[in-house]
Amino acid sequence: MLFSIMRNEWRTLLAERSLPAIGLLLALTIGYGIYNGQAWVSFMRESLAATQAEYAERTQKLQSDFLAYEAGSKKPVGFSDPRGASAVGGTSAVPYVALTPGPLAALSVGQSDLYPYYFKLSLRSKYLTLSNDEIENPVNLLSGRFDLAFVIVYLYPLLILALTYNLLSSEHEQGTLAMTLANPVTLKTLMAAKVLTRGLALTVLSLAILVVAIFGLTLTGNGVAWRLALWAVVMLVYGAFWFVLAVGINALGRNSSANALLLAGCWLCFALLVPALLNLASTAMYPVPSRVEMIQAMRNAGKEAQQRGSQTLARYFEDHPELAPAGGGRPDFASLSTAAQQEVDRQIQPILYRYEQQVSAQQILVDRFCYLSPAVLTQQALNDLAGTGIGAYRHFNQQADRFLKTWQDYFFPLIFARKLFVSAELASLPRYVEVPEPGSDIVRRVLLSLAGILVPTLVLTVWAIRRLNRYRLAA
Amino acid sequence: MLEAVELSKSYGAHQALHRLNLRIDPGEVYCLLGANGAGKTTTINLFLNFVEPTSGTATVNGLDVTKQALESKRHLAYIPETVMLYKNLTGLENLEYFAALSGLPAYSQAELLGFLQEAGLQAEAAHRRIGGYSKGMRQKVGISIALAKKAKALLLDEPTSGLDPKASNEFSELLKRLSDRGVAILMATHDLFRAKESGTRVGMMKHGRLMESLSTSDIGHADLEQLYLRHMHD
Ligand SMILES: Nc1ncnc2c1ncn2[C@@H]1O[C@H](COP(=O)(O)OP(=O)(O)OP(=O)(O)O)[C@@H](O)[C@H]1O
Ligand SMILES: [Mg+2]
Numbered sequence: 185m186l187f188s189i190m191r192n193e194w195r196t197l198l199a200e201r202s203l204p205a206i207g208l209l210l211a212l213t214i215g216y217g218i219y220n221g222q223a224w225v226s227f228m229r230e231s232l233a234a235t236q237a238e239y240a241e242r243t244q245k246l247q248s249d250f251l252a253y254e255a256g257s258k259k260p261v262g263f264s265d266p267r268g269a270s271a272v273g274g275t276s277a278v279p280y281v282a283l284t285p286g287p288l289a290a291l292s293v294g295q296s297d298l299y300p301y302y303f304k305l306s307l308r309s310k311y312l313t314l315s316n317d318e319i320e321n322p323v324n325l326l327s328g329r330f331d332l333a334f335v336i337v338y339l340y341p342l343l344i345l346a347l348t349y350n351l352l353s354s355e356h357e358q359g360t361l362a363m364t365l366a367n368p369v370t371l372k373t374l375m376a377a378k379v380l381t382r383g384l385a386l387t388v389l390s391l392a393i394l395v396v397a398i399f400g401l402t403l404t405g406n407g408v409a410w411r412l413a414l415w416a417v418v419m420l421v422y423g424a425f426w427f428v429l430a431v432g433i434n435a436l437g438r439n440s441s442a443n444a445l446l447l448a449g450c451w452l453c454f455a456l457l458v459p460a461l462l463n464l465a466s467t468a469m470y471p472v473p474s475r476v477e478m479i480q481a482m483r484n485a486g487k488e489a490q491q492r493g494s495q496t497l498a499r500y501f502e503d504h505p506e507l508a509p510a511g512g513g514r515p516d517f518a519s520l521s522t523a524a525q526q527e528v529d530r531q532i533q534p535i536l537y538r539y540e541q542q543v544s545a546q547q548i549l550v551d552r553f554c555y556l557s558p559a560v561l562t563q564q565a566l567n568d569l570a571g572t573g574i575g576a577y578r579h580f581n582q583q584a585d586r587f588l589k590t591w592q593d594y595f596f597p598l599i600f601a602r603k604l605f606v607s608a609e610l611a612s613l614p615r616y617v618e619v620p621e622p623g624s625d626i627v628r629r630v631l632l633s634l635a636g637i638l639v640p641t642l643v644l645t646v647w648a649i650r651r652l653n654r655y656r657l658a659a
Numbered sequence: 660m661l662e663a664v665e666l667s668k669s670y671g672a673h674q675a676l677h678r679l680n681l682r683i684d685p686g687e688v689y690c691l692l693g694a695n696g697a698g699k700t701t702t703i704n705l706f707l708n709f710v711e712p713t714s715g716t717a718t719v720n721g722l723d724v725t726k727q728a729l730e731s732k733r734h735l736a737y738i739p740e741t742v743m744l745y746k747n748l749t750g751l752e753n754l755e756y757f758a759a760l761s762g763l764p765a766y767s768q769a770e771l772l773g774f775l776q777e778a779g780l781q782a783e784a785a786h787r788r789i790g791g792y793s794k795g796m797r798q799k800v801g802i803s804i805a806l807a808k809k810a811k812a813l814l815l816d817e818p819t820s821g822l823d824p825k826a827s828n829e830f831s832e833l834l835k836r837l838s839d840r841g842v843a844i845l846m847a848t849h850d851l852f853r854a855k856e857s858g859t860r861v862g863m864m865k866h867g868r869l870m871e872s873l874s875t876s877d878i879g880h881a882d883l884e885q886l887y888l889r890h891m892h893d
Pocket of ligand 1: 698
């Protein structure tokens, strides 16, 4: 019975010629989305390669300079000695700390165009190395970039709704429903067959297009297979949500235009309104300190630290007695300025702390209310799988902070000890080793998002079946 | 085969059908007459379980249509005033689909074409889209669906309205053949002439009440009209 109805549905779908149009639209948007994402990832990879090249060139030159100093063929020149720990650890030998794009990064740009994905290290706080106003606007739930995730989160539901908004109402309006229900078939079976036919057609179509499109990407890296598999599951469950919603709305027994209006309203609410309101609420309730505020605080702290000069250093040594040089004597410029910089960093610490507090408060709010919208959950799950979500950046930032600490702890005592490096030591400076976020963390978050979509889908299914049972033809 | 016992239907305060008692045996053709809004369509919709009765029961082949909704529909075929089908599919495809819905084993292409032919559809039309069919042609596909379903009871709601006299006559012939095979037929109609011609019994309905029920062999054309007008007058 189910199969007979599905075959008939398939025939009418083919006869309506809507499938080829939908297929074409899907192919174009998916193709363009992947192209866009790929372009962005290529840009990121090139930027990272450029930083690596710059680092390699810089350290090579440093090495040859040092060799020249040691051979006596060149004199160290400059305001402060280039062999000093302050010069080496503060500028000439600083490495980059980078988040390498994951294997599926091209499929979802996610937060990667909002957050910095690499830092050039210094001995200062890492926020100070950022340009312009990157410190603000940390929570952006749905990115505006036209990537594959965008196609899935926004356009895919629209296609589903175009295929389903009149699933039942059109049968009613055409009069075919009466002819059908004069047979031993329930409305539930009829709707199940209709949904299955369209769902299968759309899934097969989009998966086929995806496979072809992704084939051209040559995805590499670890976890490509499970990431892609979960990606498909997320898509499937998200699609199921919209299908079931359309069935439920149809089961209300209104006409096709009312259904279209209601479903368009739902789409607007889930895909645009909820994320916009969440963004608004999180930034209004937990505003982050502005860039201007931080610059102001830095200036004041800087001025003060400079005016006090050696006083600052003395106080710094009081706080860090282990760093005080044994011999005493007149402090050199490097010690003075490092102490002054540390004082500035210490004074702006409350602002940075407040910034991080506010950001995590925003994140908690979003984590709690993202379950209001399957669109937000889907975007988050896809970002997580692509390695471009908030989680990936949180992980990266922790790593960057940890390495900065290692770097500082290595150099500060050497600066105050007025250490001069020799060429042989340059190779054994602390190195940054990127540790990718554990796959289990990603899977756990994705499963949580999936559950958040699955639960309302199941609730909607029960509700829709109830409505269908109560549906009366001649109401 | 078709039986209504104290069958009533109210829409709010409005009583569309009031305590209908009716029994149609195999081979009988019962024609339901009555003015617009008398309750004819309501009666048919109750047998189809399209609307729920307020009280009373409707049974098909002894099956309560509300309690054994699916089972009772195995024995029913339905032809509304205008048979609505899938416009983008051919007559044959429509028939194939609705025949499959009846739950019977699948028919061969030749058998399906046979049903269409028996219903009087020209052979070349079977492969054309329904969208281009006339009302009469669609009606014939509707009949072929009923034939394919091998239903024991047939519910017809003004099936001949809008058909030309020849098509209407052919339709009566078909009904006769079906009733000869033992199909019980309930037909709502405004056509007194057809009712007398093809019906074995006629019933007159007014404001949801069955006023009179008589055998067509007991009454002439003219008397039937007189009786009808008398009932509808007061
Ligand atoms: N869904 C409904 N809601 C309210 N009243 C209804 C509904 N369906 C039918 N009725 C009322 O029930 C009464 C009987 O209607 P019904 O359709 O059975 O008449 P009928 O005999 O088939 O008329 P016609 O000859 O015009 O087809 C009418 O008064 C009609 O207004
Ligand atoms: Mg009627």
